[in-house]
Amino acid sequence: MPAFDTGGVRVLGVRHHGPGSARAVRAELERLRPEAVLIEGPPEADALLHLAGELEPPVALLVHRAGRETGSGTGGWAFWPFASFSPEWVALRYAVDHGVEVRFCDLPAAHTLAEEPGRPDLGAGSPDEVTSDEETPGEREPGEEPPGEEADPEHTRADPLGVLARAAGYDDTERWWDDVVEQRGDGEPSPFPAIQEAMAAVRAEIGPGGVRNQRREAHMRQVLRATLRAGHHRVAVVCGAWHAPAVHETVRHTVKADTALLKGLPRTKVDATWVPWTHGRLATAAGYRAGVSAPGWYHHLFTAPDRPVHRWLTDAARVLRQDEDRAVSSAHVIEGVRLAESLAALRGRPLAGLGEVREALTGVLCEGEETRAALVHGRLALGERMGSVPDTVPMVPLQRDLAAQRRRLRLKAEPFIRDLDLDLRKESHRERGVLLHRLRILDVEWGVPRTPEGSHRGTFREAWRLRWEPEMDVALIEAARWGATVEEAAAARLVDLAGRADLRGVTALTEQCLLAGLDSALPTVLARLTDRAATDGDVTGLMAALPPLARAGRYGDVRRTEGAQLRTVAEGLLRRVCAGLPPALHGLDDDAAAHMATLVDHTHHAVTLLGEEPLRTWTATLAAHAGDDRLPGRVAGRLDRILNDADELDRDTLRRRLARTMSPGIDPARAAAWLEGFLQGSGLILVHDERLLDLIDTWLTGLAPERFASVLPLLRRTFGAFAAPERRQIGTAATRAVPPTGTVSLPLDPERAVPALDSVGALLARAATDRRNSPGRAEV
Structure with a gap:
């Protein structure tokens, strides 16, 4: 293959986020002093490169379709993230700081976003996955084909780094790459000739990858040719290590062949901007396939090349002292450094890595507390930070x-x-x-x-x-x-949603309208609400729509919004609910009855917010139907409880209804359902009304065994929903209850009592013996 130093072109094959690669790129650029720098990335962002000096990484390039409608669900955007330890970022900052021409050379996003809008790596499913950053040296699918194109399974499964790591005797690919590249110090020989030669050998064995890779590399070569034609003699190209051989061997690929590869690609209009990014989004744990396992560790290696282990464990000690209130001294740090370096030497590593410093943190600084060490290590390894962009970047x-x-x-x-x-x-x-x-x-x-x-x-x-x-x-x-402002856009979106929502949805949007202070949208949303309410004949829908509307009307004054109009609409809904409620309460199965009881409960709480007159109308409606024996047991019990709590049902009437419900001629399952509806939410009424508790107790004790067994699951569900203190109070009240008929006398069988009496006598005799044998013990 041609020598690496052929002509004035230097191709620097890198890992997209690696401190060793970044330091090596910086050293190579300072040695070469190029006239132009080409970086793997979307060409649409070339106009934004001059802003690099004003950005604080981590940041990302965001390229998105221009004028794309909200909620299309087809992607249409992609991110290209950069950290301080990204080689591309180092190259970009070098070019900007030295006034060197710099361009992106990857396949334009206008093609990729138009060609594959639904593909996950374009951001449709996971926005932090990046189109052009995916084929990293550590990427497991360097030849991945886009959907719809036939891919060679052998190519798509190939792992170039895995091949090289196994050849070097490593069983861990990441550890091999760290040892060979990322943990290299300043002043060491350039790794790029060896990386390029190794990748060329792997490509010769498993192939160059799919059509998408070949198109990307063809465009990189086209940009390189154009840069050379422009008169630049010393050009540095920073790209993924997998692409380095193909870009370096530009002379072996004809312009005609590259043009044919790129001909006829679909295209869409796109815009680009810079946005802040985070270390968490650079982590592989976040689903970013070109990410790294520990961004905080890599940031530390890049920013603290001298004594990184010492500084890392010092930071860990500071976290333990300040956040975990642990007594960690400098001696702990010294011993931790010694342990990490000893482990690295035993394992043949050039420098203690993340695994060694974690073991030192666990064994020395945390004294074997693995849970605490894992928390501190995870915090430092992620090193969460967020970048920033200036106001001068393009924004909508x-x-x-x-x-x-x-x-x-x-x-x-x-x-x-x-x-x-x-x-x-x-x-x-x-x-x-x-x-x-x-x-x-x-x-x-x-x-x-x-x-x-x-x-x-x-x-x-x-x-x-x-x-x-x-x-x-x-x-x-x-x-x-x-819209151009948050208020204008929110109002327009709310009106649009209200035009397509049902009654329940419109009422929820009405509440959102008040919470968001969108007075301009309120008349339109209320008009939609009135139209929906006038045409909706489903009482359950009206009942579900009433609570958010009542809340909005009641609390409007707190948020400085107009609530009178909302209360008027809510009162209109209540009148329709009261008129349609009677037939809706009959003919319900168990599940429908439970749902109706919940709706009645929520509606009652909503009506209490509307004022005294609506509340009287509502309770009168409930009172007119509460005594109907045809109502489902759970609904009947709930109506009685609401009326009782509202002082609309005297105690004698309540006890008569309870006695009738629990009379021997009534199915026990109905009585249990009534009890469940009556006690739903709180059973403290049983603590304060002993006669009510007596009625329930008498009913239960009078049930035949088979009937008691049939209602027991319902009773367990009812009383099991109460908090433990509430259950204890009910139990205490039950022990104090006196049967209304007086003392209950049970027949005594002397023969069955004999074994119990014998056992008690034996226990008393044994206690007396213990006292005689232990005269020093206090008498009980």
């Missing part, structure tokens, strides 16, 4: 508006989970909550509502859990079709 107006609001409201986008508690009585807090609700309407789940704890419950409180993910920038770009 929606992104710029969100960035401005984040700065104004002091909400920082962070890659880790943070809880946020808001007091809606404060203007700044209310605006934060409004922004988070608007983003959720746009499918940007930066904040997720959570249940507040303890004293933070209340209508004027909101609790959120925040975490920013890189793909949320994609969601913002997709949502840009709805």
Whole structure:
């Protein structure tokens, strides 16, 4: 094969995220002083390369279809991530800092996004998987074919690094690559000639890969030829090690053949921008196939080339002292370093790797506590951090508006989970909550509502859990079709959703409209709600739609929104529910009765928010039908409990209904179902009403054994739903209950009592003997 130093072209085959490769690229560029640098990446981003000096890695190039509609579900976007230890990033920073021309040379994303919009590595399923970064030296599928093209199974299963690692006597591919490349120090000979020669040998054995790989390499050669024709004599090409032989041997491939490979490819219009990225998204655990197992470790190796083991264990000791409250001294660190270096020497490694420092952390700093060591090691190995991009990068107006609001409201986008508690009585807090609700309407789940704890419950409180993910920038770009600002886009999206939703969906959207402060969309959404309510004859649908509408109307004033109109609509729904409720309560099986009891419960809680007059109307409707023996037992019990709690049912009437339900002529299963509906949610009424408890106790004790066995599962389900303290209180009350007929006398069988009396006598005699044999013990 041609020598590596042929002409003025240097092809640097790298791993896409590796500190050793990055240091080697930097050393080679400083030695070569190239006039132009070509980097594997999407050419559409060439206009953004001058911004590299203003970026803080990790960052990513985002290329997406221009004008793509939201929710198409076909992908249409892809990321190219860069960390501080990525060789491509080092090459890019060198070119920008030295004023050297720099270009991307991979197959344009305009082709790949048009050709394979649904392919997972283009971001449809996992947005952090990258189109052009996938065929890394460690990639297990260097010849993977796109869908619809026939692939050679031998090629798609081939692992070039695995072949080389086995030839070197390693059974762990990652460990071999780390030893040979990533843990190399500054000043060592360039590894690129050996890498290129090794990859050429593997390619000669297993083939160059599929058609997609060949097209990519053909485009790289085309860009290289154009750069040489432009008068640049010293050119450095930084690409994946798998592609290095094909790019270096440009003279062996004709222009005609490369042009034929690229002819007729589909094309779509795309836009590109820089977005922040995270170390978590660079990890293989996140599903990124070109990722690394420990981004934090690689970042450490790159930024601390001198004494990396010493510094790593020092950082671990600091974490143990500050976060775990462990007494870790400098002596622990010294002994940990000695152990890591000794293990590396025993294993024939040039430098202690991640495995050795983990064992040192476990055995010395954590003194054998594997769980604690795993937590600290995992935190350091990931080294979660998030990059940043300046305001000068291209953004859609929606992104710029969100960035401005984040700065104004002091909400920082962070890659880790943070809880946020808001007091809606404060203007700044209310605006934060409004922004988070608007983003959720746009499918940007930066904040997720959570249940507040303890004293933070209340209508004027909101609790959120925040975490920013890189793909949320994609969601913002997709949502840009709805408007230029977050408020405008959220309002337009809400109106669109309301036009296609059913009654229940429209009521939920009405509540979202108020939470998000979208007053401009409220009239349209309410009009949709009125239309749906007028044409929906399903009472259960109306009952399900009422609670969110009642909440919105009741708590509108807290959020400074108009609630009177909402309460008017809610009262109209309630009237229709009351008119259609009677027939809906009859002819229900067990499952339907349970669902109806839940709906009645939720509707009652909603009506209590609407005021006294609607509540009187609702309770009057329930009272008119509560005594109907044709109602399912669970529904009848629930109606009686609601009326009892609302003081609309006197105790004597309740006891008469209970006595009638539990009379001997009634099926015990119906009585158990009534009891389940009556006690649903809370059984404390049995603690405070002994006569009610007596009725239930008398009913149970009077059941025949076979009937008791049939209702026992229902009773267990009813009482098992109560909290343990509540069950204890009911049990205590049951032991105090006195049967209304007086003392119960049970027949005594003296013959059956004889064995028990003999056992008691033996126990007493034994206790007396123990006292005599132990005179020093206190008498009991």
